[in-house]
Amino acid sequence: MTPRAGETTDKVALRRRRRALGVLGGTALVVLLGGCNLPTFWGYRGSTKQGHDEFLLYSSTVIAAIVVGLIVAVLIAWAVLRYRRRSDDLPRQFQYHIPLEITYTVVPVIIVLILFGFTVAVENQVDAVASNPTVKVDVTAFQWGWTFSYPGHVSVTGVTTEDPDPVGLDGNACAPAKDCLGPGLIIPAGETTQIHLTSKDVIHGFYVPEFNFSRYAQPGFDDQYFDLSPQHAGVFRAQCTQLCGLYHSLMFFHVVALPPAQFQSWLSSQQSLAAATTGTTGTTATSSTSSTKAAA
């Protein structure tokens, strides 16, 4: 960069710095606007609407954390490398720099408040419960399995790794096998399912990694409702995350998001089956809890 007429070198440096800042800010803006192209940082993009909101927050928080972390790490590294002992002279014994100290108090407060603002916005999205969901499912966790109860006395119960009523996207058995451990929670894709979550015995964790979401299932608490709105059809592995006793490691389930028409035909066939077999509650199945090996 050549100095313009009448400019001192100081001004050139300032101009350079401004230009660099502009480039940096522009890059940040592009990254933020292209939300869908945010790097995943090993997380999931979120297959539900709620999970995708979480992903945007996660990814931008990681970017902010990397920036802050790099600044601090570079300062540490600089101090360690630059100020190695080089002589026996005592360094200057300074101890306070009030403006600097105020700066590194106020700036983190601002950063934290910005993060808090985004946090509140996203958590309100994630926690929002629709007044008219397409279907309501009661999910009951127990040692060591899950029951999924639908309207019309349809319920699916499976223990540890076994899927009593495998449903797949193509109308046949669930696949791929690695994602299909445990009972299947069948919900419509592109629509909103409301889950009512309880537990029969101890505390369990309802966790679907690709939905970026988990919630405790707690015995005696009847007020846990949340919405899942999968954005596309798919099979999503899931698992209990809260330690719940001996076979906690095997307490799998999975979520199958079916295209709406396919979901409705599955539900009505199950409902008519349930109506036909009076006295029982639809398609239930159990398996031995002594199985200690994943049946993958």
Place this chain on the structure above:
Amino acid sequence: MTLLADRQATHGHEHEHHEGPTGLLKWMTSTDHKLIGMNYMVTSLVMFFLAGIMALLLRAQLASPHSSFLNFQQYNALFTMHGSLMLYLFAGPFAFGGLANFILPLQVGAPDMAFPRLNALSYWLYLSGSVTMLLGFLVSGGAAAYGWVAYAPLSSVQFSPGSAPDLWILGIALTGFSAIFTGVNLVTTTFYLRAPGLTMFRLPIFTWNMLVTAILILIAFPILTAAMVLLFADRHFGTHFYTTAGGGSPILYQNLFWFFGHPEVYILALPYFGIVSDVIPVFSRKPLFGYKGMVFATMSIAALSTGVWAHHMFTTGEVLLPFFSLLSLLIAVPTGIKFFNWIGTMWRGQLIFTTPMLFCIGFLLAFLMGGLTGVMLASPPIDFATHDTYFVVAHFHQVLFGTAVYAGFAGLYYWYPKFFGRMYRESLGKWHFWLMTVGFWVTFLPQYVLGLWGMPRRVASYPSDLGWQGLNIVSTIGAYLIGISFVFLLVNLWVSWRKPVLAGDNPWDAHTLEWFAASPPVHHNFERLPPIRSERPTWDFHHPDARTVAHGNGHRTLVGAGVGPESGNGDGSA
């Protein structure tokens, strides 16, 4: 010119010709804070090594997806005891029972703790609590297997029958009382037994942090003990505090537990921040940058820590998310201040990379990443995605390993010459540091990724076709590197015991009063004390030509020695 205040006038009769029992009887009956502190350190280090061996067994299990190395019951019992030993019996007692017991009275220029017999009772309660908890391994059914948090109703008699859970609860209650008594002792000692001239704002930061920690102990530990009493009553007396069947609530247990549990995190962190704040200035050959800011940061961390407990309960859906999220996020601010103060201390210093200094720098990097992922977890939506996964496991290990292990062993190496009057070997110490650092990052970085992929914590097996095995093997290798690094510590202690190299009273040209005492300190600690005009009395004494740094006179101000407004207090007339 007499620079030395002679304590003979006030304490002369106490330290002359001290004779008492020797050997085992001395160990059993002593009320000397140094001996009790040493007992605490040795016991807590035994707990640390036991818990470390358990961690290696857990990592061996996870190196393959469906390992039959341990069965599920053994695995659940081992991670429960690993966490319980590390948190209840090592990280806390090592700091406030061991290091603080030994060092704090020396740093304030006191002859002993305020209540020496209570101090001895603390140790014996701690030892009996530790043994009680470990006895769980010997009863039928094996040790408690409900995790170190013992969530109700899993910890109820219905879901965790047998006597091992009772032994665990009793062990927590006993060590809880021991911590409370030590807290009382530390607070009283700091307030009432400071040497003449040692005003509050001349206290070493380690003592400041121990004072604040002790106050936090007095806030938090009674809650834990109460929670355990209620849990025991639920198990045996037919009460229903934590079961909905009788009108109780499992959430009550979580609220009580974490009201202890989160201050506990800072009870485990603040002492170690204190060690780092003492060590970095000594090996930078400068005073601590932003001393007063450091004190206020410590206090605000303590205050905020009593209002963040429910961030462990975001996924219960039963807590007010924004409140606990905001307070949790705000803790990053005082912690950040500490970071910049540590960097400011090193800035333009003359850094000497002894083993304790290396451990402090290791701490800075470990805690930096653990802290940043902690800020992420303080945001409820991110917590929903990662709660109870290996992401959280990696986060709190980075934080706790950073404090209790990096900073804790920085303290051990730093004060070792004071404890025994002899030096450890620098080369072995550096081997320990570098091997442990490689092991630390290799162990925990893969766990973040595993957590983000969806691997839950506390599982003894995982599906083989999810591609999790590779990173688990890497993590296991790292854990064994950490394990091997501690062999260098043990060899170091052995070599220094067999072939002593005398250290002298003040090998580091250190700042604080404990380095003015003999190494090891004599009975009742001090024959004499230097004048105390700043928070660096020992350094001031050894650098009479350097100018004393006085406090509160604006930034970047240097004030001449002996003419500060408070210098008249320093000549030891009690």
